[in-house]
Amino acid sequence: MARLELENLTKHYGGQATVRGVTLDIPDGEFLVLLGPSGCGKTTTLRMIAGFIEPSGGSVRLGGQDITHRPPWRRNTGMVFQSYALFPHMTVAQNVAFGLEMRKIGRAEREARALEALRMVRLDGLADRLPRQMSGGQQQRVALARALAIRPDVLLLDEPLSNLDAKLREEVRIEIRQLQQQLGLTAIMVTHDQEEALTVADRLVVMAEGEIRQIGSQQDLYERPADRFVAGFVGRSTVITGQVREPGLFESAGGLRLRCQGATAPGAASLVLRPEAIHLDPPPDEHNRLEGEVTFASYLGPVLELHLRLSAEDRITVHLPNRGGAGLIRAGDRVSIGWPQDTGIVFAGTA
Amino acid sequence: MTRAARKAGAAGLIAPATLVVALGLLLPLGLLFRYSLNRFVPGEFMVDALTVENYIRFFTDPFYTTVLWRTVRIAAIVTVICLVMGFPLAYVLARTQSRFKNLLLMAVVLPLFVGNAVRAAGWMVAFGSRGVLNASLMGLGVISTPIDIMFTETAVIIGITAVNLPFMVLSLQSVIEGIDRSVEEAAFNLGAPPRLMLWRVLLPLAMPGVLAGGILTFILGMNAYATPVLIGGPRFQTMGPLVYGQFIEQNNWPFGATVAFVLMAATLVLTSLSNILVHRRLHR
Ligand SMILES: Nc1ncnc2c1ncn2[C@@H]1O[C@H](COP(=O)(O)OP(=O)(O)OP(=O)(O)O)[C@@H](O)[C@H]1O
Ligand SMILES: [Mg+2]
Numbered sequence: 277m278a279r280l281e282l283e284n285l286t287k288h289y290g291g292q293a294t295v296r297g298v299t300l301d302i303p304d305g306e307f308l309v310l311l312g313p314s315g316c317g318k319t320t321t322l323r324m325i326a327g328f329i330e331p332s333g334g335s336v337r338l339g340g341q342d343i344t345h346r347p348p349w350r351r352n353t354g355m356v357f358q359s360y361a362l363f364p365h366m367t368v369a370q371n372v373a374f375g376l377e378m379r380k381i382g383r384a385e386r387e388a389r390a391l392e393a394l395r396m397v398r399l400d401g402l403a404d405r406l407p408r409q410m411s412g413g414q415q416q417r418v419a420l421a422r423a424l425a426i427r428p429d430v431l432l433l434d435e436p437l438s439n440l441d442a443k444l445r446e447e448v449r450i451e452i453r454q455l456q457q458q459l460g461l462t463a464i465m466v467t468h469d470q471e472e473a474l475t476v477a478d479r480l481v482v483m484a485e486g487e488i489r490q491i492g493s494q495q496d497l498y499e500r501p502a503d504r505f506v507a508g509f510v511g512r513s514t515v516i517t518g519q520v521r522e523p524g525l526f527e528s529a530g531g532l533r534l535r536c537q538g539a540t541a542p543g544a545a546s547l548v549l550r551p552e553a554i555h556l557d558p559p560p561d562e563h564n565r566l567e568g569e570v571t572f573a574s575y576l577g578p579v580l581e582l583h584l585r586l587s588a589e590d591r592i593t594v595h596l597p598n599r600g601g602a603g604l605i606r607a608g609d610r611v612s613i614g615w616p617q618d619t620g621i622v623f624a625g626t627a
Numbered sequence: 628m629t630r631a632a633r634k635a636g637a638a639g640l641i642a643p644a645t646l647v648v649a650l651g652l653l654l655p656l657g658l659l660f661r662y663s664l665n666r667f668v669p670g671e672f673m674v675d676a677l678t679v680e681n682y683i684r685f686f687t688d689p690f691y692t693t694v695l696w697r698t699v700r701i702a703a704i705v706t707v708i709c710l711v712m713g714f715p716l717a718y719v720l721a722r723t724q725s726r727f728k729n730l731l732l733m734a735v736v737l738p739l740f741v742g743n744a745v746r747a748a749g750w751m752v753a754f755g756s757r758g759v760l761n762a763s764l765m766g767l768g769v770i771s772t773p774i775d776i777m778f779t780e781t782a783v784i785i786g787i788t789a790v791n792l793p794f795m796v797l798s799l800q801s802v803i804e805g806i807d808r809s810v811e812e813a814a815f816n817l818g819a820p821p822r823l824m825l826w827r828v829l830l831p832l833a834m835p836g837v838l839a840g841g842i843l844t845f846i847l848g849m850n851a852y853a854t855p856v857l858i859g860g861p862r863f864q865t866m867g868p869l870v871y872g873q874f875i876e877q878n879n880w881p882f883g884a885t886v887a888f889v890l891m892a893a894t895l896v897l898t899s900l901s902n903i904l905v906h907r908r909l910h911r
Contacts (some may be wrong), residue, residue, distance in 0.1 A: 361810050
């Protein structure tokens with residue numbers, strides 16, 4: 277339990293910058309989630325915090341102490357590996373007690389604390405099993421208990437749930453979040469699963485190409501993305517490319533004239549629209565009213581997803597809440613849609 | 628496929644190996660044992676008998692027990708040296724991400740391309756009292772009398788170690804490669820310095836390789852022939868050359884068979900013993 281500060285953390289691999297200038301201040305007790313496309317440097321960042329990778333530059337401070345050049349065994353970070361990394365030749369109890377043994381804690385206290393950690397993940401009944409005699413979900417919880425038992429200053433989780441099935445993943449992530457809050461732990465988790473990120477995080481960090489693109493709450497990232505990349509990466513969205521003709525007027529590549537927020541100066545731009553912000557059969561006074569042909573309709577349960585062609589160039593994805601009458605719209609139908617002027621986000625530039 | 632058919636198929640697959648083992652190993656072994664119970668009468672070669680006097684002679688004559696003890700000692704020392712030197716090398720080979728990994732592996736195996744006898748002969752040329760090394764050192768005036776490296780137990784140990792090291796490295800490397808790297812990192816992360824990580828995590832998990840490599844080098848060390856003969860010199864006796872001497876030079880087949888059997892039994896007993904000990908330690 278401690279504050280973690282990364283300052284200008286950088287890693288080069290042979291001239292190639294994998295992580296560049298990552299600066300983060302994570303207060304005591306915060307759950308931070310790292311999001312980003314594959315290869316953007318999330319694991320590298322986490323491993324620099326744990327001490328497995330020597331940074332090329334920058335510093336790591338944990339609980340006010342500079343640990344940048346400390347070996348991993350003197351850092352007191354608790355890492356949960358994607359592959360669990362349990363010691364196959366030790367029982368569950370021995371696995372969990374290992375870190376305490378390394379801290380030269382007496383046998384009685386060691387066993388008590390190991391059992392307590394196992395109880396936290398509801399596995400105290402399986403203390404004498406070997407890892408291979410357990411299911412994936414159970415092994416993952418042992419790995420968690422093992423990391424918690426040492427009372428780490430910071431809990432590091434690198435895609436801890438990616439080997440579990442969807443149902444179990446939901447259960448374990450809630451469990452992780454509850455334990456983290458209950459113990460007041462500082463935690464950083466890497467995940468590819470956005471829903472997972474949104475449920476557990478106090479704050480999220482979006483990375484791309486080794487850099488931080490945005491730090492913020494769920495709402496910040498979703499409603500006020502810092503750039504087009506974040507807008508496209510967090511949640512579903514449609515990007516329409518075109519030009520801002522005059523403040524408040526956007527013309528798409530396909531010639532659609534759309535009303536938009538007025539802050540962006542005229543020039544090449546793109547308009548990002550969330551699929552659920554668009555509605556069917558808009559009132560006559562709606563700012564943007566369009567007709568389109570349904571090219572694809574899919575029934576997702578709570579929502580109905582439609583892909584529409586608005587012009588020769590312009591496509592849009594729409595999510596409609598499922599109110600029962602779903603199967604009514606089919607591919608080939610023509611529908612009319614609309615959205616208010618301030619719904620979309622406009623980003624200047626062509627990229 | 629039915630279960631019976633599958634069984635028959637499996638039996639068919641292992642039959643050739645079984646046959647080779649039976650004909651090539653068990654038959655001569657049985658014959659050897661039978662010979663060791665025969666009596667040697669000079670001039671008459673081998674007389675049919677059922678006697679243990681050859682074994683009594685072996686174990687009561689200090690010359691032979693010394694040879695046995697020396698052989699065991701050399702094999703054991705070689706095994707330990709191979710393990711200590713081979714483990715780091717095997718570890719590096721297993722964990723390297725270098726493009727030249729296969730080349731490195733080849734380099735480890737390369738010495739095996741040269742037969743033991745050829746290699747030992749080479750060493751004689753290099754390290755003998757009139758060999759290249761001594762000649763150059765004396766020529767340069769560094770030493771005045773040749774250094775005696777050849778014909779010592781140390782030289783034999785070095786020689787056998789050089790032969791056996793690749794076997795140890797390969798056995799260890801294949802096992803270490805199968806150990807998840809993140810298990811080592813987990814140990815570090817939980818506060819284990821490298822020494823404790825090695826002792827508590829890596830070594831126990833690499834134990835199958837340690838055992839396989841250890842048994843292999845020990846057996847090879849016990850049975851070494853060319854290296855002790857060529858590097859140890861004519862007066863240096865270990866069990867392998869002793870067997871040969873009895874069979875070929877003395878023509879004493881019964882006693883030669885006895886020595887061979889003692890050698891085999893000692894090897895077998897010692898390897899199974901260490902096997903049991905290791906397993907007991909692992910499954911405490
Ligand atoms: N040892 C290394 N040598 C050279 N390049 C490396 C090394 N390790 C990682 N990289 C590169 O650094 C980049 C970032 O890797 P990293 O594992 O941090 O990505 P990531 O964000 O965790 O991706 P993923 O989501 O796929 O796990 C990748 O492009 C990778 O190829
Ligand atoms: Mg990763």
